[in-house]
Amino acid sequence: MGTYILRRLIQTVIVIGLISYMCFYLMTLMPGDPVELMIQSNPRITSEDIARLRELYNLDQPAYVRYFSWAKDIMSGDLGYSRTYRVPVQELMGPRLKNTFVLSFMALLTSLLIALPFGIYSALKPGSRVDYFVNFFSFGGISIPSFWLGLMLIIIFSVQLGVLPAGGTETIGVDHESTWSFFKDRALYLILPVISLSVQQIGVFVRYIRSSMMEAMRNDFIRTAKAKGLSRFVVVWKHGFRNALIPLITIFALSFSGLFSGAILTETVFAYQGVGKLVYDSIMSNDYNVAMISFIISVSMVLLMNLLADILYGFADPRISYT
Amino acid sequence: MDLQTQESLTHNNQKDPNMASTHSSLNESERKALEQALPMWKIVFNQFKEHKMAFYSAFVILFFLIVALSAELITKVTGLDPNRQNVGARYLAPMSRAQATDDIKESAVEVYINQHPDEAKKLATELKAQNILIVDTDTENENQDALYDLIMKPDEEVKATLAKLQNVNYSNYEAILKTFSTYHVFGTDEVGRDVLIRLVYGARVSIGVGIMVALSSALIGLLIGGIAGFYGGKIDMALMRVTDALLSLPTIPILIVFSAVDLSKLPAIKQMMNPSYESIIKMFVIMCLFSWMTVARLVRGSILSLREREFVLAAKTLGATDATIILRHMFPNVIAPMLVAITLGVGSSIIYESALSFLGLGIMPPTPSWGNMLNNAQEVIYKNVWLTVLPGLMIFITTVSFNFVGDGLQDAVDPKSIKR
Numbered sequence: 001m002g003t004y005i006l007r008r009l010i011q012t013v014i015v016i017g018l019i020s021y022m023c024f025y026l027m028t029l030m031p032g033d034p035v036e037l038m039i040q041s042n043p044r045i046t047s048e049d050i051a052r053l054r055e056l057y058n059l060d061q062p063a064y065v066r067y068f069s070w071a072k073d074i075m076s077g078d079l080g081y082s083r084t085y086r087v088p089v090q091e092l093m094g095p096r097l098k099n100t101f102v103l104s105f106m107a108l109l110t111s112l113l114i115a116l117p118f119g120i121y122s123a124l125k126p127g128s129r130v131d132y133f134v135n136f137f138s139f140g141g142i143s144i145p146s147f148w149l150g151l152m153l154i155i156i157f158s159v160q161l162g163v164l165p166a167g168g169t170e171t172i173g174v175d176h177e178s179t180w181s182f183f184k185d186r187a188l189y190l191i192l193p194v195i196s197l198s199v200q201q202i203g204v205f206v207r208y209i210r211s212s213m214m215e216a217m218r219n220d221f222i223r224t225a226k227a228k229g230l231s232r233f234v235v236v237w238k239h240g241f242r243n244a245l246i247p248l249i250t251i252f253a254l255s256f257s258g259l260f261s262g263a264i265l266t267e268t269v270f271a272y273q274g275v276g277k278l279v280y281d282s283i284m285s286n287d288y289n290v291a292m293i294s295f296i297i298s299v300s301m302v303l304l305m306n307l308l309a310d311i312l313y314g315f316a317d318p319r320i321s322y323t
Numbered sequence: 324m325d326l327q328t329q330e331s332l333t334h335n336n337q338k339d340p341n342m343a344s345t346h347s348s349l350n351e352s353e354r355k356a357l358e359q360a361l362p363m364w365k366i367v368f369n370q371f372k373e374h375k376m377a378f379y380s381a382f383v384i385l386f387f388l389i390v391a392l393s394a395e396l397i398t399k400v401t402g403l404d405p406n407r408q409n410v411g412a413r414y415l416a417p418m419s420r421a422q423a424t425d426d427i428k429e430s431a432v433e434v435y436i437n438q439h440p441d442e443a444k445k446l447a448t449e450l451k452a453q454n455i456l457i458v459d460t461d462t463e464n465e466n467q468d469a470l471y472d473l474i475m476k477p478d479e480e481v482k483a484t485l486a487k488l489q490n491v492n493y494s495n496y497e498a499i500l501k502t503f504s505t506y507h508v509f510g511t512d513e514v515g516r517d518v519l520i521r522l523v524y525g526a527r528v529s530i531g532v533g534i535m536v537a538l539s540s541a542l543i544g545l546l547i548g549g550i551a552g553f554y555g556g557k558i559d560m561a562l563m564r565v566t567d568a569l570l571s572l573p574t575i576p577i578l579i580v581f582s583a584v585d586l587s588k589l590p591a592i593k594q595m596m597n598p599s600y601e602s603i604i605k606m607f608v609i610m611c612l613f614s615w616m617t618v619a620r621l622v623r624g625s626i627l628s629l630r631e632r633e634f635v636l637a638a639k640t641l642g643a644t645d646a647t648i649i650l651r652h653m654f655p656n657v658i659a660p661m662l663v664a665i666t667l668g669v670g671s672s673i674i675y676e677s678a679l680s681f682l683g684l685g686i687m688p689p690t691p692s693w694g695n696m697l698n699n700a701q702e703v704i705y706k707n708v709w710l711t712v713l714p715g716l717m718i719f720i721t722t723v724s725f726n727f728v729g730d731g732l733q734d735a736v737d738p739k740s741i742k743r
Binding site: 028264 | 583584712
């Protein structure tokens with residue numbers, strides 16, 4: 001087990017390294033570079049200045065040289081400076097990460113709370129009317145573009161009804177006298193993004209929960225438990241559900257990847273100040289340092305969650321052996 | 324066995340003598356029809372029809388495909404052009420009529436004069452002679468100002484004026500009147516383009532990209548999965564490492580980084596590309612790069628199990644080459660699950676394409692795609708909600724249909740679920 005985790009960790013680090021280099025190279029291929037922006041903003045700039053600036057930013061060096069000097073800075077804890085926000089990247093990332101984490105966690109929790117009862121019910125009563133509707137809606141959830149769902153929610157709840165804010169993270173310029181009013185304010189801004197992020201996850205979860213639960217209930221030991229005369233509650237929850245949970249743990253951990261991907265779109269639609277929006281904004285505004293760090297953080301988070309999923313799987317199911 | 328199944332079994336047993344009697348009373352042709360083995364596709368098709376949603380969804384897809392393919396025909400019949408702007412009629416509500424602005428009218432008259440110089444001259448002199456329009460004398464332009472002045476009047480007045488003239492053969496001039504008033508079933512967008520015709524052309528781009536990406540990435544997956552599964556060992560390990568690594572990456576951030584690349588910084592690629600299709604081809608390549616992995620794993624799994632089967636051993640003993648074994652003996656066995664993967668892939672490709680185009684990184688305007696029609700939806704929702712509702716609805720309906728068809732196919736090709 002220990003060597004397995006170690007091997008996977010090394011693999012993950014290698015993948016992150018490769019991805020970061022690829023991303024760095026792709027960034028050099030994006031339109032505009034920092035010096036070009038300065039040329040645009042200052043018409044009186046001379047060609048010597050341009051050459052000096054290019055040298056200052058190492059832009060005259062090939063991409064791999066710049067990558068290694070950048071990586072060395074990162075290793076020593078210097079994440080660089082954001083050109084757009086005029087603050088060190090460290091200061092920028094903290095609150096953004098927290099916001100995205102809150103959003104993803106709330107979405108995961110919501111989708112689990114909704115998907116579990118429906119998935120289990122439709123697995124226990126396959127072919128029933130509830131099962132039919134659950135199936136239908138899970139298909140809808142999987143197929144709906146989350147950003148469009150977000151826009152529809154804005155139209156209904158913000159434009160038409162005017163009950164919820166259309167975007168943002170919190171009400172700007174309000175002093176909260178108590179923590180309670182602060183939480184209430186944040187929660188109000190979270191409702192729509194969480195819904196739009198959860199719907200797709202609910203669709204995915206319901207299908208997995210249903211099939212996994214049906215698989216578990218087909219086992220011989222379920223029949224034995226029934227024959228023993230155990231109550232339905234014990235059969236379903238203690239024998240059925242606990243076994244159904246094993247493959248589900250992986251799915252839940254892997255869903256983090258989907259949540260993180262989806263968060264970029266959701267955060268952009270709702271102007272929610274999270275890492276996803278930061279990735280998008282910094283790429284669009286050529287803020288390389290921020291773009292690189294936020295991108296690598298999102299990729300690393302997903303890869304680490306995948307690793308965690310595999311490890312959890314081993315703990316949950318003693319039949320799996322790691323060699 | 325539970326009680327229920329036992330019950331149904333006894334039920335069947337009771338029914339059996341009945342069935343036997345009906346069988347014996349069959350005539351020759353009916354018996355033949357019953358005994359004849361059904362071809363595989365027919366079994367699959369019959370099974371597919373049982374999945375009601377999938378069956379209806381197939382028709383929805385067919386409808387969208389027909390509409391997308393006949394986009395030019397629709398333009399010809401309705402006279403709507405996806406790129407024709409009309410600043411005077413922005414954000415029109417559905418079911419409304421728009422009038423062309425003066426500059427559009429002027430340029431239409433100019434085209435008319437160029438195309439039918441004789442008729443224009445005759446009409447202009449007659450208008451002048453009848454003194455219907457008081458125009459400053461402009462002999463060098465042969466009184467053409469009259470034509471421009473006349474067209475600016477309301478439609479009814481123009482028609483009445485033309486009717487008063489002795490020479491009635493000014494049908495070409497009257498015909499341009501018809502193009503000025505346009506009817507917009509779904510309203511117009513922020514520069515006054517018709518939404519319906521843009522949706523039609525958008526269907527072509529969005530579904531086209533979706534299908535092409537699904538097919539091509541399935542081919543890549545087939546190749547990589549086939550090689551990995553057939554040769555095994557180190558090749559398998561290396562290929563599957565790459566597959567797993569790519570599979571574990573978050574899709575949208577990666578796609579965003581790749582599609583933000585400016586191709587003009589890669590001169591070698593730039594020369595090969597036609598600039599008007601550049602964004603579509605770029606989108607296609609990027610999405611193919613990151614969507615072949617599921618098919619590769621699926622194919623590898625099937626090939627691994629097929630490798631140990633007797634018919635492969637037989638082919639090998641008969642001296643078949645590797646290529647023959649892979650292409651002739653193994654691929655036919657993986658086509659069915661691949662078909663399912665392709666169908667489901669179309670749905671997700673359409674969603675990814677629309678998400679990227681929505682962010683302004685995918686298909687570039689003016690080429691309409693369902694995604695880039697939502698491009699500045701956040702501002703537009705306060706002006707005309709239909710601009711946001713309709714393209715997304717199209718994406719949703721198409722994706723849901725492809726997913727249902729994929730699900731139906733999955734049931735249909737699964738040998739365990741086949742009823743005969």
